[in-house]
Amino acid sequence: xxxxxxxxxxxxxxxxxxxxxxxxxxxxxxxxxxxxxxxxxxxxxxxxxxxxxxxxxxxxxxxxxxxxxxxxxxxxxxxxxxxxxxxxxxxxxxxxxxxxxxxxxxxxxxxxxxxxxxxxxxxxxxxxxxxxxxxxxxxxxxxxxxxxxxxxxxxxxxxxxxxxxxxxxxxxxxxxxxxxxxxxxxxxxxxxxxxxxxxxxxxxxxxxxxxxxxxxxxxxxxxxxxxxxxxxxxxxxxxxxxxxxxxxxxxxxx
Amino acid sequence: xxxxxxxxxxxxxxxxxxxxxxxxxxxxxxxxxxxxxxxxxxxxxxxxxxxxxxxxxxxxxxxxxxxxxxxxxxxxxxxxxxxxxxxxxxxxxxxxxxxxxxxxxxxxxxxxxxxxxxxxxxxxxxxxxxxxxxxxxxxxxxxxxxxxxxxxxxxxxxxxxxxxxxxxxxxxxxxxxxxxxxxxxxxxxxxxxxxxxxxxxxxxxxxxxxxxxxxxxxxxxxxxxxxxxxxxxxxxxxxxxxxxxxxxxxxxxxxxxxxxxxxxxxxxxxxxxxxxxxxxxxxxxxxxxxxxxxxxxxxxxxxxxxxxxxxxxxxxxxxxxxxxxxxxxxxxxxxxxxxxxxxxxxxxxxxxxxxxxxxxxxxxxxxxxxxxxxxxxxxxxxxxxxxxxxxxxxxxxxxxxxxx
Ligand SMILES: Nc1ncnc2c1ncn2[C@@H]1O[C@H](COP(=O)(O)OP(=O)(O)OP(=O)(O)O)[C@@H](O)[C@H]1O
Ligand SMILES: [Mg+2]
Numbered sequence: 001x002x003x004x005x006x007x008x009x010x011x012x013x014x015x016x017x018x019x020x021x022x023x024x025x026x027x028x029x030x031x032x033x034x035x036x037x038x039x040x041x042x043x044x045x046x047x048x049x050x051x052x053x054x055x056x057x058x059x060x061x062x063x064x065x066x067x068x069x070x071x072x073x074x075x076x077x078x079x080x081x082x083x084x085x086x087x088x089x090x091x092x093x094x095x096x097x098x099x100x101x102x103x104x105x106x107x108x109x110x111x112x113x114x115x116x117x118x119x120x121x122x123x124x125x126x127x128x129x130x131x132x133x134x135x136x137x138x139x140x141x142x143x144x145x146x147x148x149x150x151x152x153x154x155x156x157x158x159x160x161x162x163x164x165x166x167x168x169x170x171x172x173x174x175x176x177x178x179x180x181x182x183x184x185x186x187x188x189x190x191x192x193x194x195x196x197x198x199x200x201x202x203x204x205x206x207x208x209x210x211x212x213x214x215x216x217x218x219x220x221x222x223x224x225x226x227x228x229x230x231x232x233x234x235x236x237x238x239x240x241x242x243x244x245x246x247x248x249x250x251x252x253x254x
Numbered sequence: 255x256x257x258x259x260x261x262x263x264x265x266x267x268x269x270x271x272x273x274x275x276x277x278x279x280x281x282x283x284x285x286x287x288x289x290x291x292x293x294x295x296x297x298x299x300x301x302x303x304x305x306x307x308x309x310x311x312x313x314x315x316x317x318x319x320x321x322x323x324x325x326x327x328x329x330x331x332x333x334x335x336x337x338x339x340x341x342x343x344x345x346x347x348x349x350x351x352x353x354x355x356x357x358x359x360x361x362x363x364x365x366x367x368x369x370x371x372x373x374x375x376x377x378x379x380x381x382x383x384x385x386x387x388x389x390x391x392x393x394x395x396x397x398x399x400x401x402x403x404x405x406x407x408x409x410x411x412x413x414x415x416x417x418x419x420x421x422x423x424x425x426x427x428x429x430x431x432x433x434x435x436x437x438x439x440x441x442x443x444x445x446x447x448x449x450x451x452x453x454x455x456x457x458x459x460x461x462x463x464x465x466x467x468x469x470x471x472x473x474x475x476x477x478x479x480x481x482x483x484x485x486x487x488x489x490x491x492x493x494x495x496x497x498x499x500x501x502x503x504x505x506x507x508x509x510x511x512x513x514x515x516x517x518x519x520x521x522x523x524x525x526x527x528x529x530x531x532x533x534x535x536x537x538x539x540x541x542x543x544x545x546x547x548x549x550x551x552x553x554x555x556x557x558x559x560x561x562x563x564x565x566x567x568x569x570x571x572x573x574x575x576x577x578x579x580x581x582x583x584x585x586x587x588x589x590x591x592x593x594x595x596x597x598x599x600x601x602x603x604x605x606x607x608x609x610x611x612x613x614x615x616x617x618x619x620x621x622x623x624x625x626x627x628x629x630x631x632x633x634x635x636x637x638x639x640x641x642x643x644x645x646x647x648x649x650x651x652x653x654x655x656x657x658x
Contacts, residue, residue: 051652077568084566091655093326095561099264111257112567155567169655 004165005030005053006138006228010062012048012220018219020047023220032164033195035188037208046201047216048168053199054087054167055086057081067164084113088158088196090168090187096142102129102153103138121160126154132186148179155186157197165240166190168200172207180204191246258571259292261562262578265555276547277587283540284591284631287533288624289598294529296617298522304491305518306511308396308452310364310483311492316344317505343367343478354484359495362394362485367469369480373416373462375424382420384434384462386469386479395485398450398463405448406429409465415448417458434462440472479591537634543585545638548576552642552649559646560654573643577636578645584635588628596624 010026013019022045030036038046051057052064055071055154059078064072071082088109089095096105106125115121129138130153142150151171158166168187172180184207191198202208207229266273344350347365354363367386372379385392393399398415400409405428407415415433416426423596426432426446435441444464453460464472486495492510499508512519539631552559557570599617 051655056652077570080563080566080568082566088565095557095564095655097264097558097561098269098557099261108562109565112562112565112571114257125372192270203460 002166003029003065004032004034004067005199006065007053008063010049010059010064011054012045012057013060014048019179023052023059026220026222028044028215028222030197030199031254032197033191035191035211035214036200036213036215037199037211038135038201038215038217039201039203039208044217045220046217048149049166050169050201054089055083056110065073072194084109085161086163086165088157088161088163088166089172090154090166091167092148092170092173096150096153098142102134102156105142105153106156106160108157109245111221113161125156127158129153131159131190132156132166143201148175149185151179151183155183155190155196159190162194163196165197165199168198168210170201172202172204177206179209180207255574255619258574258578259506262582263549265558265575266579266582269551269554272547272551273366276543276583277542277590280540280583280587280631280635281594283536283607284588284627285535285595285598287627288592288595289602290529291623291627292599292617292619294525294582294597295600295620295623296440298525299618300616301518305515306489308401309511311511312484312496312499313485313488313509314344314350314482314484314499315480315507315509317351317507321494329583335570343475344482344506345478346503347479347482350482350499350506352458353502354482354499357495359452361487362391363482364391364395364483365466365479366392366467366481366483367434367475367479368475369469371421371434371472373424374433374435375426378424379422380423381460382434382462383460384436384464384469386464386466386472388466389463392452394440394485395483396452401450401452402448403451405446405452405564407476408447409463409468411445412442412468413447414462414464415450416446416462417460418449418451419455420462421446421449423459434472436472438473439475442472456473459599463521485578508626540584541634541638544580544635545641547583548580548639548642549645551579552576552646555646556649557654558644559649560651563649563651568645571648572649573640576643576646577639580635580637580639581632582635584632584638585628586632587635592624592628593633633637 005028007026007028010023011021012023013021026049038049040046048057049180052059055064055066056079059072062072063070066080066082066086071079074082081232091132094182097108100108103122103125105119107121110121126138129135132155134152135146135148137149142153145153154171158168166187171187172183175183187198187200188210190196200207200211208214211228213227214224215222272517281432328339344405351363351365354360364387369386371384372383372384387409389398389407392501393407402415403418405415405423409415414432420426424432428447428449430446431443432446433441433443454459470476486492490512492512496508496510496513499505563569564571566612596619599619603617
């Protein structure tokens with residue numbers, strides 16, 4: 001199977017005067033259709049890594065290949081174009097535009113990409129909202145939706161441009177356990193149906209234990225990287241970074 | 255562009271109070287501008303009309319205006335010299351008149367013989383100006399027929415028409431006779447046929463129109479006349495027309511109303527410049543208003559900008575969203591402002607009528623001026639938006655996504 005993502009010795013340094021090296025040489029290969037999770041203590045560099053993989057930011061050193069093309073040499077506008085065409089994002093705080101309705105938010109990636117088929121786009125957006133269980137909420141303003149509903153709209157939006165890669169940074173971080181599980185199941189279904197590659201940053205051990213592969217980052221380095229068998233979720237549970245109390249959100253040793 | 259427009263529109267709509275406030279600001283600014291411009295434009299046009307509407311724009315006179323001794327009285331102790339400013343008139347006036355009639359920009363030509371003297375009736379003896387004219391030609395300048403308040407405009411033979419003030423002073427009615435003495439010592443009786451009101455107290459109390467032929471014999475002008483009065487289509491070309499006539503003919507002098515009214519024109523000009531300064535400050539205020547509102551809006555919308563960028567919106571397009579907001583604010587604000595300025599002007603005209611029902615303040619609504627106001631306000635809106643637009647383009651999506 002070809003690699004969806006390949007990185008070579010990724011280094012990220014923040015700050016100009018006071019330099020803060022956050023990632024110290026990440027080498028990673030992620031296969032097409034894989035559903036991986038990234039875990040690790042707060043401040044370990046998970047979001048930083050995800051932003052680099054998502055072409056939201058450029059690495060200080062190292063190379064990134066997405067689906068075979070090297071993206072770490074592109075400028076801002078080329079990166080923007082790349083994101084628009086190839087990557088779907090789901091963020092912790094949904095990050096929808098409150099000025100627009102659900103269906104408009106879902107269509108937004110295509111508007112940005114200057115798609116010239118508005119009818120077809122709208123039909124697809126409607127279908128996606130149906131898929132995430134929001135039939136009937138299409139023309140509601142985002143501000144009128146609940147937290148879980150907003151996150152579903154965000155999931156629908158991430159699927160709009162038919163990306164091969166979806167990156168989610170704590171997509172269920174501020175939802176209750178029941179809603180979290182539903183969103184996760186939704187992502188899983190999409191992964192199975194469309195063979196979309198998923199990388200999910202999470203603090204939630206339950207979610208991590210249900211993914212195909214767990215990548216644990218500590219202090220800007222890959223500390224552990226192992227495959228799960230999703231069927232044995234409960235056996236996995238204790239293995240998944242047992243050192244952290246994920247639900248506490250702090251690095252408490254159990 | 256459609257995407258940028260849609261987002262710009264939604265951003266404006268979502269900040270309703272803010273949008274309405276700044277729109278109101280632009281409306282007030284532009285309507286003041288339009289109202290002020292129309293009022294000052296109207297006043298100026300009215301002043302110019304009063305000055306040149308029913309008077310010659312260019313007057314052609316004989317050249318020798320230099321006084322020359324007329325009578326010299328000499329005795330042992332003193333020497334008294336009486337000067338005459340001009341005795342000879344224009345000789346070649348028919349040729350000049352013909353030339354003037356051919357010229358495109360010259361609309362009215364009226365050859366005139368002027369003389370001064372006294373109107374005598376009973377005990378009263380009033381100084382008057384006797385003007386020999388050809389009625390139809392002088393009518394083009396003075397609108398004599400239109401301004402006749404009594405009797406008829408008949409100046410054949412010994413018939414004359416006089417002004418209202420003079421008629422009141424001497425208690426004259428159409429049909430009455432009036433004795434006129436010229437300063438040259440000639441005296442004759444005339445019949446008043448009509449009474450005019452030229453709108454100026456001075457003219458109404460001193461002018462007497464008679465036929466040019468009668469004036470010629472009265473003042474012994476033989477084949478000369480004293481001047482030719484001319485009106486032109488573009489009143490502000492009077493200097494050029496006067497120069498052109500002077501270059502064409504010798505021994506004549508052409509005076510333009512512009513040269514004779516320098517002070518008025520200077521006053522009009524300074525009025526225009528102070529009006530311009532007010533307009534400039536209004537534009538600056540409008541620009542600053544739009545700029546500050548959009549600067550705040552960029553901060554308020556930074557989360558949305560970050561999201562749009564994360565989903566692949568390019569830097570330039572984010573900036574365009576704010577430019578469009580500036581343009582929408584400037585355009586709608588200035589169109590509404592122009593309309594309310596026009597409304598204000600109309601209301602002003604309606605509510606400030608004088609006793610006669612005529613508007614006290616003539617207001618000229620100039621579509622070009624209004625269009626220019628709208629274009630300027632819209633460009634000001636876009637210029638005002640350019641700084642916030644640049645700031646928004648610089649925004650880094652990960653900074654925004656990081657925080658809730
Ligand atoms: N834009 C930035 N500028 C400077 N430093 C940053 C920036 N973003 C992150 N950092 C620093 O880099 C380190 C890693 O941050 P990162 O957000 O990647 O951690 P994380 O693993 O996602 O943590 P959390 O679980 O709390 O989300 C932290 O020390 C953080 O302070
Ligand atoms: Mg993070």
